[in-house]
Amino acid sequence: MKFPVTRDPVHDLDLILLDVEEVLYMEVEERTVVFHTAKEKFYLLDTLSELAKRMGQLGFQKLDRINLVNLNKVTDFDEKTSKVYFNDEQGNRAKSTTVSYANRALMAEHMRLVRNTASGTRNL
Structure with missing residues (x-):
């Protein structure tokens, strides 16, 4: 252990x-x-x-008071429900967690950057 x-x-x-x-x-x-x-x-x-302070350089972000999320594993963000999703091996939304109101804009911007990087474009 x-x-x-x-x-x-x-x-x-x-x-x-x-x-x-x-x-x-x-x-x-x-x-x-x-x-x-x-x-x-x-x-x-x-x-x-305490974990959030030390795991930020690994891609983890505190998105709500109850979670610490690996942003590298987030596959979708639903702004209406204020949730991030993680897909399983089949591409299905397997798990989700919440995003606080204060972090919604941060998450929306993160997903925009991820999508632009994946498509090879840069919209500034």
């Missing part, structure tokens, strides 16, 4: 997957779970906001 951790709970943007086999013990520091290995200590990323 692996846990998403970082070396510094505030300033380190690097996400590390720590294997439980390396862990000597766990403790709590200032309401954060800390994993201790033989040489280092790592801080558990246990909130969506």
Whole structure:
């Protein structure tokens, strides 16, 4: 089993997957779970906001207070229902999640750029 951790709970943007086999013990520091290995200590990323800070460079965006979405996997955005969709292997809308009102314009622009890139055109 692996846990998403970082070396510094505030300033380190690097996400590390720590294997439980390396862990000597766990403790709590200032309401954060800390994993201790033989040489280092790592801080558990246990909130969506903390994960969002570190996973943005991988294409993840917080689109609503309840989700963190891999924009590289979004296949469609319905502005009427304010939902993004992910297709399965057959091209069917398999799953969806919500987009907050504040992020609707961001998502619409993202989908416009994706479609323009896919068609080989640039509409500015």
